[in-house]
Amino acid sequence: MTPSIDTVRAWIAAAQRVVVLTGAGISTDSGIPDFRGPQGVWTLNPKAEKMSDIRYYTTDPEVRRLSWQSRLAHPAWTARPNAGHAALVALEQRGKLHALVTQNIDGLHQRAGLPPEKVIEVHGTLHYAMCLTCGWRGPMQDVLDRVRAGEEDPPCTECAGILKSDTISFGQPLVPEVIERAMRVAGECDVLLAIGSTLQVYPVAGAVPLAKEAGARVVILNAQATQFDDLADAVLRTHIGEALPYLCGG
Ligand SMILES: [Zn+2]
DSSP states (O other), rough: OOOHHHHHHHHHOOSOOOOEOGGGGTTTTGGGGOTTTTTTTHHHHHHHHTEEEEEEEEOOHHHHHHHHHHHTTTTGOOOOOOOOHHHHHHHHHHEEEEEEEEOOOHHHHHHHTTOOOEEEEEEEEEEEEOOOTTEEEEEEHHHHHHHHHSSSBBTTTTOOEEEEEEEOOSSSSSOOHHHHHHHHHHHHHEEEEEESOOOOOTGGGGHHHHHHHOOEEEEEOOOOOOOOTTSSSSSESSSHHHHHHHHHHO
């Protein structure tokens, strides 16, 4: 039987270095859909999956035009952090958050008030744009202004190369230094708290067995079962926005 939520709360209260791993499930209460879920954008609109694949993106201008329209309309621009995000800020303010590793690109952890240096965005961020040719990087809103002004597929102003969001698409390599840092902090924590992630995407999912191996307690808070439930010290199926404020509160 899994330990109770009170037991997990006591583990967190006693912990000195908590590492939190978050996935789409923490942002759904903020109105950001889970792209992989049954009601996800990819499931309901197969074209959206093409937009997330670098091979289609670089070869098909129509896919890029649709991608820019999709970025303009992305719910992240108006989304507000929810109680789950706020609870993790409280954890940080208690001096317990060693680092937060997120698969999300919405920037809501920082908007909630987490110091940016504590947030490791393994799949990049929607808040920046980058050039696939010269590596230029700049604020996404500046590029979206060009789209609003009528450029359907704005090229890089430095080299005329293809621009996209600074996120990891399918077929694109992860950033090795970012992944290394995520794995390092996972090996340094005393509690690993995995929230709202199905833990299916590697190498990030590997942070869970890595932390366990290094001696950390592993807590999984997710609506669905994950492959690491058996390895976890506690599995909580409670609603994230209700459970986290209790787990992280002083
Ligand atoms: Zn460029």
